[in-house]
Amino acid sequence: MDPLEYQLLRHTWFPIARIEDVTDRPVQANILGTKLVVYRVGDTMTVARAACPHRGVDLSMGEIRDGGLECPYHGWIFSAGTGVCTHVPSLPAGSAPVRTQLQTYRVAEAYGHVWSCLEEPYLPLPALADVGTVEWQLAFGEPNDLDCGMRQLTENFRDMGHFPFVHQGSMGPDVRRVVAPYQVRRDGWDLEWQLSTDLGGTALEGNKALGTRQTLTYHLSLPMFAWIRTTFPDGGRRLVAQFATPISEDGLRVREFWVVGIDRIVAEEHGVSIEQMWEYERIIFEEDFPIVENQEPREAPLDIRSQAHAPADKYSIAYRRTYVELLEAFAKEKGLEAR
Ligand code: FES
Numbered sequence: 001m002d003p004l005e006y007q008l009l010r011h012t013w014f015p016i017a018r019i020e021d022v023t024d025r026p027v028q029a030n031i032l033g034t035k036l037v038v039y040r041v042g043d044t045m046t047v048a049r050a051a052c053p054h055r056g057v058d059l060s061m062g063e064i065r066d067g068g069l070e071c072p073y074h075g076w077i078f079s080a081g082t083g084v085c086t087h088v089p090s091l092p093a094g095s096a097p098v099r100t101q102l103q104t105y106r107v108a109e110a111y112g113h114v115w116s117c118l119e120e121p122y123l124p125l126p127a128l129a130d131v132g133t134v135e136w137q138l139a140f141g142e143p144n145d146l147d148c149g150m151r152q153l154t155e156n157f158r159d160m161g162h163f164p165f166v167h168q169g170s171m172g173p174d175v176r177r178v179v180a181p182y183q184v185r186r187d188g189w190d191l192e193w194q195l196s197t198d199l200g201g202t203a204l205e206g207n208k209a210l211g212t213r214q215t216l217t218y219h220l221s222l223p224m225f226a227w228i229r230t231t232f233p234d235g236g237r238r239l240v241a242q243f244a245t246p247i248s249e250d251g252l253r254v255r256e257f258w259v260v261g262i263d264r265i266v267a268e269e270h271g272v273s274i275e276q277m278w279e280y281e282r283i284i285f286e287e288d289f290p291i292v293e294n295q296e297p298r299e300a301p302l303d304i305r306s307q308a309h310a311p312a313d314k315y316s317i318a319y320r321r322t323y324v325e326l327l328e329a330f331a332k333e334k335g336l337e338a339r
């Protein structure tokens, strides 16, 4: 990975775990090859480097005990929040404590996920559609690890020309092939555009209301925070979001996190439950995996001229150009060398 991009991503908020998975056991996580442990004691969520400061065992194999995280090797306990070592079982009574602590990182809880950032965040955590102002029923996907770059995965999620080829299984054989012209609007580091499609009545096993003509609002907050809000002719709304976290130092392996949401109209009038919608989206995501894991190069090239484009790829060109500008702005602020 380009060293400047690597630095930008160290200063980026990434999701690292679903909140629902961080229960009475710690969870393993990763950003850019830095192994992390996520653990919760009461209301305190902690993200720390996974290697125990004693002999380096992965603390995600440990247990929650006595208000902290207990290492599985020698039972040292590290408190929630600060990661300070509070107990060393091998110490004879009355001896001086061992002074050490875990390296902890920033933590945020949003959109069903625990987020972290290895360094001071360069950009704030983006807003997810109108979550928080409109009532959505949300559900959170099982994370998937994939052999591809963060931007490659993000572009796949933004791409519409592949629906009739990759998603015949889930969307049916009648998906419209032509992608109508569209305009990408830019606001700072956010891109948004609208497209309409028609699934020919074949979505979700022929659910009429969902398979009809629909308007999709695509939103992308750089570097990788992406969501699609689908609006049906009767006003019903569906939301799908995807966040891509690089989990290898070279950025060529990524963990995909996703969110699905439906509003009251879809739930009550289209007769689709959040569980059904979750399953539908899960299948759609899985159909994409063999594609995104077999692209060359594995990360989307920032040099626009190195690939061929059709008008349907307008978003991709806008994303790559804006990404280069983001790298330049970051380099300028940090006094780093631009690419
Ligand atoms: S390695 Fe963790 S307590 Fe020894």
Ligand SMILES: [Fe+2]
Pocket: 156, 157, 162, 166, 167, 284, 288
């Ligand atoms: Fe897809």
